[in-house]
Amino acid sequence: MAVLEIESLTKTFDKVTAVDGLDLAVGEGEIFGFLGGNGAGKTTTLRMVLDIIRPTRGRIAVFGGAPDRRRAERIGFLPEERGLYARMNAIDTIVYFGRLKGMTHGDAHRRGMELLERFDLAERAGSAIGDMSKGMAQKVQLATALVNQPELLMLDEPFSGLDPVNQGLLEAEIRHASQRGAAVIFSTHVMQHAERLCDRLLLLRKGRKRFEGTLKQAREELPAQLEAVAQADLATLRGVASATRGEPCGAGWHEWRLELAQGVDPGTLLEHCTANGIALRRWDEHRASLHDVFVHLVGNEEVRP
Amino acid sequence: MTQNILLVARREFRQVLALKSFWLTLLILPAALALGPVLGRYLGDADAVHAVVVDRSGTGVGKALEARFAEEDDRDVLQALSRYVQRHELERADPAAPWAQHDRWYTPADIAAFRQGGGLDGARTKIARVRQGDTPEFDAPAPEYIFDAPPPALASASGKAFGDIAQALFRSKDETRPEIVVLIGKDYPGDPRIALYSANQPRGRFVATMQDVLTGDLRTRLLAREGVVGEAARSVQSATPLIAVTTPAPGGGAKESMQVRSIVPLVLAYILMMSLIVSASWMLQGAVEERSNKLLESLLACIRPEELMYGKLLGALAVGLLMIGVWVGCALVATFFTQGAIADMIRPALAPVSSPGAVMTIIYFFLTGYIAISILFVAIGAMVDSMSEAQGYMMPVLFAILLPITFLLQAVLVGKEGFLVNALTWFPLWTPFAVLARLGLGLTTWEVLGTAVLMAVTIAVEFMLVGRLFRASLLATGQKPGLKIILERLRPSAEKL
Numbered sequence: 001m002a003v004l005e006i007e008s009l010t011k012t013f014d015k016v017t018a019v020d021g022l023d024l025a026v027g028e029g030e031i032f033g034f035l036g037g038n039g040a041g042k043t044t045t046l047r048m049v050l051d052i053i054r055p056t057r058g059r060i061a062v063f064g065g066a067p068d069r070r071r072a073e074r075i076g077f078l079p080e081e082r083g084l085y086a087r088m089n090a091i092d093t094i095v096y097f098g099r100l101k102g103m104t105h106g107d108a109h110r111r112g113m114e115l116l117e118r119f120d121l122a123e124r125a126g127s128a129i130g131d132m133s134k135g136m137a138q139k140v141q142l143a144t145a146l147v148n149q150p151e152l153l154m155l156d157e158p159f160s161g162l163d164p165v166n167q168g169l170l171e172a173e174i175r176h177a178s179q180r181g182a183a184v185i186f187s188t189h190v191m192q193h194a195e196r197l198c199d200r201l202l203l204l205r206k207g208r209k210r211f212e213g214t215l216k217q218a219r220e221e222l223p224a225q226l227e228a229v230a231q232a233d234l235a236t237l238r239g240v241a242s243a244t245r246g247e248p249c250g251a252g253w254h255e256w257r258l259e260l261a262q263g264v265d266p267g268t269l270l271e272h273c274t275a276n277g278i279a280l281r282r283w284d285e286h287r288a289s290l291h292d293v294f295v296h297l298v299g300n301e302e303v304r305p
Numbered sequence: 306m307t308q309n310i311l312l313v314a315r316r317e318f319r320q321v322l323a324l325k326s327f328w329l330t331l332l333i334l335p336a337a338l339a340l341g342p343v344l345g346r347y348l349g350d351a352d353a354v355h356a357v358v359v360d361r362s363g364t365g366v367g368k369a370l371e372a373r374f375a376e377e378d379d380r381d382v383l384q385a386l387s388r389y390v391q392r393h394e395l396e397r398a399d400p401a402a403p404w405a406q407h408d409r410w411y412t413p414a415d416i417a418a419f420r421q422g423g424g425l426d427g428a429r430t431k432i433a434r435v436r437q438g439d440t441p442e443f444d445a446p447a448p449e450y451i452f453d454a455p456p457p458a459l460a461s462a463s464g465k466a467f468g469d470i471a472q473a474l475f476r477s478k479d480e481t482r483p484e485i486v487v488l489i490g491k492d493y494p495g496d497p498r499i500a501l502y503s504a505n506q507p508r509g510r511f512v513a514t515m516q517d518v519l520t521g522d523l524r525t526r527l528l529a530r531e532g533v534v535g536e537a538a539r540s541v542q543s544a545t546p547l548i549a550v551t552t553p554a555p556g557g558g559a560k561e562s563m564q565v566r567s568i569v570p571l572v573l574a575y576i577l578m579m580s581l582i583v584s585a586s587w588m589l590q591g592a593v594e595e596r597s598n599k600l601l602e603s604l605l606a607c608i609r610p611e612e613l614m615y616g617k618l619l620g621a622l623a624v625g626l627l628m629i630g631v632w633v634g635c636a637l638v639a640t641f642f643t644q645g646a647i648a649d650m651i652r653p654a655l656a657p658v659s660s661p662g663a664v665m666t667i668i669y670f671f672l673t674g675y676i677a678i679s680i681l682f683v684a685i686g687a688m689v690d691s692m693s694e695a696q697g698y699m700m701p702v703l704f705a706i707l708l709p710i711t712f713l714l715q716a717v718l719v720g721k722e723g724f725l726v727n728a729l730t731w732f733p734l735w736t737p738f739a740v741l742a743r744l745g746l747g748l749t750t751w752e753v754l755g756t757a758v759l760m761a762v763t764i765a766v767e768f769m770l771v772g773r774l775f776r777a778s779l780l781a782t783g784q785k786p787g788l789k790i791i792l793e794r795l796r797p798s799a800e801k802l
Contacts, residue, residue, distance in 0.1 A: 052605045069609055077606040083599030087323060088316075099312050100607035144603065156602075 002027050002061075003152050003183035004049065009058035011044050011207075018044040020207040022058070026183045026200075028151075031174060033194040034187040035290075036204035037298060042187035043080060044207075046156050050077060062152065073102035076150030076177075080157040080187075082141050086130035090121060090140045093129060097144040108147060115143040119169065135163055142170065146177070153177050155186035159193050171197060191290040201290075203297050210297045215290065222288035222296055224260045229253055229282040230273075237272065239264035253281060309608045313616020314623060321587045321624045330583045331628050335635040353451045354511075356485040357474075359460060359467075362493035366522050370487070371452045373518045376416055377510075378448040383411045383419055386428055389443045398431040450511070453483060468502060475504035485511065494526050567717060567745030570667075574741040576632060577671055578710055580625050581678050585703060588621045588679055589695040592686020610776040614683060621679045622672075629671075663744060666753055673760040674737025678706060680767045687775040688791070710738045717742040730756060733763035770795050 002025045009022040019041040026032045034042050047053045049060055051067035060067050063074060084093050091112050098108025116122045119139040129137050138161070145153065155174070159167050174184050174197055188194055194201060201218055203211040211218060223241060228234060231252045235243035239261050246255030260266060266285045273280060288296075321327050360367025386404040390396055396405040402422055403415040411419075422428065425445055432443065462470050471486040485507060488500040499519060501507065521542055528538045595601045595613075604613060681702060689695045709729055716726050722743070730739040736756050740748065773795055 047602070050606045052602065069607065072607045075606065077603065079599075079602035079606075081599040081602060085316075085320070085594065085598060085600070087320060096312070096316060097603070097607065100309055100604070102308075141603075 033198035314619035317620025
């Protein structure tokens with residue numbers, strides 16, 4: 001069942017179109033990456049899903065209905081710009097957000113303490129946020145998003161500003177949320193996190209969708225490349241778009257750099273070589289990274305490695 | 306919706322209560338009320354001044370001088386006793402006693418009658434018989450001067466040595482050291498020069514009384530020399546008009562009555578003004594906090610902007626009302642559990658504003674005034690990114706609100722209800738202050754009802770406009786809100802962002 005469905009979503013601010021005809025759907029237990037450079041429309045889309053701002057056109061369905069704060073009790077959100085009440089202590093902060101999401105004080109407190117224990121912060125439950133380190137405060141902020149065990153967890157650039165330890169913690173929490181059936185949507189322009197976590201991806205450029213699919217499908221957007229050492233002329237093989245013969249390496253053997261035609265699987269080509277008695281001493285596939293795909297689809301200027 | 310508003314309000318309330326500045330502000334008035342009488346005792350010159358009269362003339366004028374000051378002390382006691390008896394309606398204790406006759410200047414004959422009736426002790430005994438249990442005891446004023454016998458060294462000194470000894474006495478550490486020394490020379494009345502040594506600037510009343518006694522004595526002697534003696538001389542000396550002074554009862558009289566009636570309303574208008582001034586920074590801090598701490602988006606994912614705004618307002622209102630409640634409570638405690646001039650004024654002052662209608666009017670305009678102006682502060686807080694930026698906007702707004710109010714309070718205090726006072730009554734920003742301040746002077750029913758409707762409409766419009774501004778400004782960080790931007794955000798379309 002789709003937790004979130006978006007159809008033809010458009011948002012314009014004066015003369016600027018921030019989101020342009022976007023369609024997407026995210027199901028239960030799915031980790032969905034929302035990729036794009038700065039100003040691609042990721043945050044605007046998430047804000048519209050949360051009903052913080054209203055769409056100019058299009059339809060959003062959250063749990064089958066229009067965006068509404070009454071559904072806040074089923075949603076967790078971690079914004080890109082993060083901060084908490086400096087004078088409030090950690091547990092009170094989590095309880096406050098839990099209560100705003102419709103939880104009872106007792107449930108919010110119990111769940112808050114569970115999260116703080118999981119984040120190694122139980123001893124600092126009574127400490128004011130202003131007295132905590134940045135890393136600790138980030139964990140408390142994450143706890144405010146998770147306190148209600150959301151069925152839809154939305155994270156806007158969640159890894160930005162996190163130290164490596166907290167990045168690992170966040171990845172674990174995202175997987176944990178997915179395992180218990182929550183739909184997780186996170187926006188990022190750091191491709192490594194998306195590569196490690198996402199079941200499906202959506203690439204945005206200037207408010208428009210450039211790609212939506214699995215990581216495998218994303219990689220297929222770029223032709224496969226491989227390096228091989230063979231005696232035969234590999235340029236003549238069917239499915240090879242271009243081939244470059246390199247230096248000789250032994251009697252009759254040459255290095256080859258091959259770029260396959262769109263949609264040709266390197267494995268199928270290898271099977272063809274074996275079946276036809278083409279001798280090979282090396283066969284290295286160079287799989288396209290998400291970064292390569294992103295640069296290919298969105299443009300080099302909008303990506304951060 | 307209500308649940309979220311209450312949650313936000315409670316957080317705002319608790320946050321302000323955690324501020325040291327709140328408790329300092331809250332306790333300023335009670336501390337002042339508690340310390341006032343104590344400090345007054347130390348600041349005021351309540352202790353009797355010790356004086357010494359060295360009379361070397363042999364005429365007995367020195368003793369006459371002391372007797373006259375004793376008479377003045379008794380007159381002070383009589384006047385205070387008279388007001389006490391009048392205030393508590395205790396005349397039946399002895400209707401013929403001078404202290405039961407209020408509208409008069411107490412003559413030497415009255416004072417003599419007072420003494421004959423046992424003086425202060427005699428009066429207290431009579432009053433005790435009719436005094437109710439809840440009527441406080443009479444607190445007699447202390448005598449102004451205590452005349453001591455001259456120290457031997459002073460009594461025997463003369464010339465420059467006399468002055469030196471007097472100065473040495475003034476500098477001594479003895480608590481009963483004299484502060485005034487009067488020397489009547491041996492050649493008096495032939496040589497009418499009197500030397501007055503004083504440790505400080507002598508009080509005008511002391512010099513005037515001394516002058517009066519010595520003038521009388523000199524004239525009596527002059528009359529005697531001219532052959533006017535005995536009863537004839539006394540008649541000449543005592544030929545003074547008998548002035549019957551009719552003073553209004555406490556709270557009576559036209560101007561005094563108006564002022565007394567206006568005390569509580571004016572104080573309420575003043576408290577409203579003060580509470581808004583002191584809580585303005587807390588309100589702004591609360592309104593700016595989410596923006597400056599970058600947690601608006603987290604909040605707006607859970608609650609509507611309107612809930613956030615109403616919650617903040619409610620929190621600010623609760624803080625303000627708590628503060629005002631404590632202040633008013635302390636003032637009432639101070640009024641009913643203390644004596645003195647302030648209590649004398651406030652007790653009758655409460656009477657004209659204690660009717661149900663007046664109480665409802667006070668509460669209504671107090672609340673609407675607080676809300677109407679708090680909304681402006683919340684709107685400022687919603688538009689800016691930091692507290693320092695907010696203060697830049699707050700100062701002109703505060704000045705614009707408060708400056709006319711100071712004129713208004715001053716005008717009402719002197720009983721003037723001119724164009725300005727009437728005009729301010731119908732400008733919503735100043736309506737609550739004007740209505741509260743004018744309650745003592747008397748407002749017509751249509752004025753009260755009309756301004757009440759005006760305030761209700763104003764707050765409704767404020768809620769609508771500030772709601773738009775609040776919503777449109779929430780996520781617009783880093784943009785200086787000029788007039789054009791503010792007007793754009795006030796448009797209905799701005800709500801949809």
